Amino acid sequence: MTGKRRIRIMVAKPGLDGHDRGARIIARAYRDAGYEVVYTGLHQTPEEIVEAAIQEDVDMIGLSSLAGAHNYLFPRTVELLKEKGADDIVVCGGGIIPDEDIPTLKAAGIREIFTPGTPLDVIVKWVADNVEPRGEY
Amino acid sequence: MNDLVENVVKGDIRAVARLIRDIDDGIPGVREALKALYPHTGKAYVLGITGSPGVGKSTLVDQMVSHLRRKEKTVGVLAVDPTSPFSGGAILGDRVRMQRHSLDEGVFIRSMATRGHFGGLTQSTRSAIDVLDAMGKDYIIVETVGVGQDEVDVVKSAHTTVIVVIPGMGDDIQAIKAGILEVGDIFVINKADREGSDKTLSDLRLMIDMDQKKYEDGGWKPPIVKAQAVFDKGVEEVLEEVEKHRAYLLETQGEIDFRRSPKRVREELMDLVKNRVIEEVLGKLTETGDFDAAVEAIARGEKDPYSACDELVLPRLEIH
Numbered sequence A: 001m002t003g004k005r006r007i008r009i010m011v012a013k014p015g016l017d018g019h020d021r022g023a024r025i026i027a028r029a030y031r032d033a034g035y036e037v038v039y040t041g042l043h044q045t046p047e048e049i050v051e052a053a054i055q056e057d058v059d060m061i062g063l064s065s066l067a068g069a070h071n072y073l074f075p076r077t078v079e080l081l082k083e084k085g086a087d088d089i090v091v092c093g094g095g096i097i098p099d100e101d102i103p104t105l106k107a108a109g110i111r112e113i114f115t116p117g118t119p120l121d122v123i124v125k126w127v128a129d130n131v132e133p134r135g136e137y
Numbered sequence B: 001m002n003d004l005v006e007n008v009v010k011g012d013i014r015a016v017a018r019l020i021r022d023i024d025d026g027i028p029g030v031r032e033a034l035k036a037l038y039p040h041t042g043k044a045y046v047l048g049i050t051g052s053p054g055v056g057k058s059t060l061v062d063q064m065v066s067h068l069r070r071k072e073k074t075v076g077v078l079a080v081d082p083t084s085p086f087s088g089g090a091i092l093g094d095r096v097r098m099q100r101h102s103l104d105e106g107v108f109i110r111s112m113a114t115r116g117h118f119g120g121l122t123q124s125t126r127s128a129i130d131v132l133d134a135m136g137k138d139y140i141i142v143e144t145v146g147v148g149q150d151e152v153d154v155v156k157s158a159h160t161t162v163i164v165v166i167p168g169m170g171d172d173i174q175a176i177k178a179g180i181l182e183v184g185d186i187f188v189i190n191k192a193d194r195e196g197s198d199k200t201l202s203d204l205r206l207m208i209d210m211d212q213k214k215y216e217d218g219g220w221k222p223p224i225v226k227a228q229a230v231f232d233k234g235v236e237e238v239l240e241e242v243e244k245h246r247a248y249l250l251e252t253q254g255e256i257d258f259r260r261s262p263k264r265v266r267e268e269l270m271d272l273v274k275n276r277v278i279e280e281v282l283g284k285l286t287e288t289g290d291f292d293a294a295v296e297a298i299a300r301g302e303k304d305p306y307s308a309c310d311e312l313v314l315p316r317l318e319i320h
């Protein structure tokens, strides 16, 4: 038994927009960096995302949103994690997010926001620098 | 660790999720947890679903979960996807098709990668099945891509193994014949909305009939079901065949005890013992550098590999 924890990441797409190309590209980049990525697909509610994240015991959730409901969906996800006692799961977000929304989102507990110009390797590297395997049960 | 087991038995989601993670990551303490868990296992009915990539396994699993839930059965799902041999990472995407069950408390879904599990995928999956069993799930469905021997072995731990194929897989049917046919209890021709399902049906039937003798002696003859999982067609028929197979097992082997049948137990125990011996002996050999030293000695022509092997292994066989 090696006993080495591997980082697991959930890539989720809350909200109504129907494009998941971005989310898939990110998922692949994480995989190529050696992470295990659970992908949930489109149109997820924060409730569904959080429940899945707990069942999957992921260390991080990457939320992707293009449709502008991030100001509700992202903080709601963090809030639900807290309610479930799972707020040691790191949440970050990406997508089309106006700069002026970022401080509010960070204050709500979203650890980092990646906007469309961010290079993939920066997004991937961020995990290595900021995400640890979750604490003991 | 014992708290963890207690909470698993109570059905606590976080405990279940964490114990499976510990199994996956090979955390040493997990062995004790599995010992404590074992008395709580043996109640669930385990289904294995396998088949080539993209044939609709996850879609079928998703529909089966819905049907079982309508019958008020609780369900655990283990969805296994391949680890990338290049990075060691994986994209676990089966969940996409099943996510509508995410909020249903009677359903627990877990994605697993095939990654270099110590003791192999089969071992980890068996242990994860035990966890879902102990948490009280009535049915446990394990999905794997039927490509390698590992994945085929995994579904062998199931009570009933379902092989999914699609029309027009002429060559693939040959491949099935080579390895998977023997383990299939039920065959599903999915995507029967596509052309060629009758041809696939007769090809399959021909292959199954070749084992005629086995069935004449009272063996189980695998039925073939046509399905369109995405349209929820044929799913109930698949479940009916599962129940028939279950009845057959009950009649011939005492169903639930099936996973504890001497044959099965022998296999599982042999795997455990093998892995443990490898871990204890090989693990220590590589740690101490004795192995590398022996390699060098053989390369320099100072030693023959047979003596080196004896010298490495024999003193280490007395493990407390």
Ligand SMILES: Nc1nc2c(ncn2[C@@H]2O[C@H](COP(=O)(O)OP(=O)(O)OP(=O)(O)O)[C@@H](O)[C@H]2O)c(=O)[nH]1
Binding pocket: B052, B053, B054, B055, B056, B057, B058, B059, B060, B094, B097, B145, B190, B191, B192, B193, B194, B227, B228, B229, B230, B231
């Ligand atoms: N036409 C048709 N398409 C189907 C049917 N069942 C599933 N599909 C589609 O087949 C594709 C693959 O389905 P999955 O359920 O993901 O297949 P899978 O075997 O789990 O795939 P992997 O896990 O990647 O090997 C999806 O686009 C499904 O919608 C069917 O009965 N008919």
Ligand SMILES: [Mg+2]
Binding pocket: B057, B058, B059, B093, B094, B143
């Ligand atoms: Mg699948």
